[in-house]
Amino acid sequence: MAKAFARQTKLKNVVGRSEYISDNQRQEHIVLHSQENMIHSWNEYADYEKQNKKNKEENIQGREIIIALPNELDQDREKLKEIVDDYSFNLLGDNRDFEYAVHWNKEKTNLHAHIIYSERERQKKEPKRYKRDYYYNYEEGKMSSKKDPEAVITKHKGDIKYDKEGEIEYTDQFSKKDTQFKSREYNEKIKEQLAETLNKHDFKSRVFDSRIELPQAKLYKGASKDYKDKVSQSNKARREYNKEIVNAVDEKLMPMTIAIMRKESIMKSVKEENSKTKSISSRGIEIIKESVQEVKVYIREKLEIIKEAFKPTPLELEIKSLEDRTDEKIKNLSLSIAENKAEMNNIFERASAMREQRDQLPLYKEEEKQVKVHEDIIKSYEQMNREIRYVKGELKELEADYKKLKFYEIFKEKPLSIKHDKLKNELEVLENKVESININKHKSTRKNLQSKINRVKNKRNKLYSEERQAYNKMDRLEESNEDHEKEIEKLVSSLKEKIFELKNPELVEKRKEEKTSMREKIASAKTKAKERNEETKGKPKFSIEELQKNKKEIDRKQKLSKKKTRKGGISR
Template identity: 25%
Template sequence: MQRNSFVKMTKLPEVKGRIYYISSPVRQENLYAVYETTDRKFWTKLAKCNQAEFVKSGTEGKCIEARELIIALPESFVDYEPKALLKLFTEHMKQNYGTECIAALHHNKRKTNYHIHLIFSERKSLEEPIEKIATRNMFYDETGKHVRTKKEILGEDGQIRAGCKVVTKGEVYERNLFTTKNARFKNEGFLDEVKRSYTDLINLYVKDDKQKLKVFDRTGVYLPMKKIGKNNPKAEQIVVDNQIRTKWNLTVDSALVVGVPETQIMEVKRTQISQPASKSIKQNGRNPELFSQLIKLAVSTLEMLIRRILDIVSAKENLLPKEGASVGEKATKEVAEPTVPEGKKENVNPEHRAEKKVVIQAPERPKQSVLASKYLRLQEVHEKLVKQSKVIQSKKIDIEELEEEKSKLKGILQGRKRKEVEGKIEKAEVQLANMEQSRSAIVKSYGYKNIQEFMKDFHASKSEYEAYQQALVKYEKGVYGKPAESIKERLERYDKEVKERENSKQNTPVRPKDRGGR
């Protein structure tokens, strides 16, 4: 089983204090190594630059002096030399993004979390400082803000107030040591990019495949879950948000199993969740309640698609004989090995061959690929998933009917009946949750992370298995000089035999395991 990588990013309003905290043996009980790409004076100058720019911008809130990545490592990495390991990860950041870094390698108190704190700058040092020279006297008030006239910084006594300053003509009034902040680090996709980059790096050094990391694909069909940190004031809100996200993810599982195309699921996610949410955030900021409503609407759309496909499948099944489907599956699974008829056997007389000087070489029998050989087993798993998904959909319909019944029970006289219905709804919802968990457990028991991963493997193996079956037909045609009987023809021949026996008032025979033979 693979696990998701965890790389967290935070903003630092006081970079010097944070550097001391992560790199000090006094503050850190389990500090193994510290690595720096530049000297400590760089961070002092950087903090001063950021604070000056922040004041100049007039922005409210806190000044962000730097950013920090917290990178969780597999526990097996304790076997690597700490200084070399930390240098590898820090230089990886500097080389990829051209930024100065300072990093520390830690363990938590219980030594269960091996991790790196990596602080990086959003600005680069200039090769030559940019100096601005005053072309006239310039006046600054106590806050450092530039004012137009000297009068604005004078006190009642006519003297310059304490904290105010004057830069005379010809003096340097501004000296820039750094570039502007790199907007790339503020981009929403930056953290995902860093996660993928470090995941690839970590997987190069992981010895056990079970410890390999995998980044959650935010562009995929599922919605990511939010982590709840300690003492998070929004913990309850995040719990509710994760519940609605889970509902979407479980509905996606049902859609994938019954056959809703992944492209169609992605279209629903894009048009009903991603785009409206992005537009709303730009206009009104983040609104958890609105986001939940968007997901609920998208879930309803997926439910409609699922039920439409199930109705189509059910209609087709009703048109088939009761046992036809199961026998057809057996016929698909059990392809009869070709046997050479007596009349078609090759003449093995050496003299006869010598006279005609003909060398007969039979065509090579096609080989089944590893992926194709997995198909029959994966098909059985898929059948379990489909069966479970049908039960889940049935239970959802039951809950909807109970909800509708509850809505009709109004007034004091209907109170007792309403409580009974509420009890039934609560019981049904618990049963539904257990069914959905058991469905996920089916694919996990076979080593798959989720249903999407399983379905991709299932469709790929099915494609190769069908290609293998077609190759077999061509092979049989080459050996016997005529096309082999297809599965469809075998079914039709068998059904014809059954009807003939029924017409002659004979008992219907037990269906053979291999519909290709008698």
């Protein structure tokens, strides 16, 4: 996790600094430059600060924040701009002028941004107004109060102010300076805001925690090579220590109090060693390296303890295996259900499209009426042809009868002549009607119309058939889903039962014993019943009626024997 680096400085020449960070000749690698949020120029701010200075010392004209950015953002300029804008607006608000430029260093190892901003907010320039009523005593020639009976009100509350030359006085276009920017809390805030912004955009970042992290040793101008080497070694060891200790605290492997005490102890030991040489000592560097190893050992030991504490038992492993297998089956079934549902939706859409297509087909009711008319004409035509054949047959028979008659008999058979004329007339009428009908045209028209109607009917039937097949398939898929859901319920129920059996083996064994004893009792009862049946097999079986008859017969015989004994006794 990268450390959120941010620091700010005061600017007494804001115009020069703005020109410097945006000058391609003085900056080697300018990645991005933006003045989109600038309403007023830095010259306006510089002039305002010069006009409003309270003493000989020059006013601070603005401030600059420098922030470190992830190097990979150079590949995505849109995201880079979004992050810098997000950071600037969250930190400074949208009513303050700011400008920023993103640079690489010479070696292209450090992408960073310079943000120049004003401590003053923009204000709307408006005429100044009196905040209260003003009174003047002309007799005494001085300002007075409301209580003075001789005082006259000269300026009302809300009236526009004018200067000595009679010009309207206006409010400043810039607000007073915000004092938060020079506080120590704000220096921490710029780091916290940077970490928050980077984390929001998926770049893990954190703020330096001075309670537990070791500060970096600083270089000074003109330092010797030996000193530079030792600073480099010390800072490398400190960075490694900071990484390990922050990880230990974040993962809750080491309490914060122990980390704080450890840092204080290291700093004390390093300070003592450095004071001996009055410089960065080799022993001081070794102490930091040893501390890194101590933290690593501490983390390993803690992880071993946690691992042992949370080591699963054979029972837990078996339950986990059961759950995993069941979850895999349920997952496959759920996937199948989802696929079936998706297919059902597609089928329903296709079926709906077929229905719409079927509904849009023409009904051809008028055409069917026309076909009926043509069919009636054709039937009439055929009927008339049959009648013509019949009339011709009648005429033929009649003419044959004429030929049989003698000359003088013809005059006598007047009815035959009348019938002949009548048939001739009827034949003529029928033939005229038949000739007036263009039967080929009617047949052709009927055929074309019928073909047209049949094509639509066939199309409608085909669509209806496909629609029915689609709905049948949907029904089958729905039944399949219901089966899958029942199977899932069975799997869940079976899993719970198996887990219960694994967790309560004694109770399960007791239940098995109870079932076994119950089976034995049932088997014993069946055996006894079988034995009793076999014992009663050889004995005669009597019905209730037979027993009652036998009893009556026995009673009758006993009564007769008693009577005989009585008679025998009297005769003696």
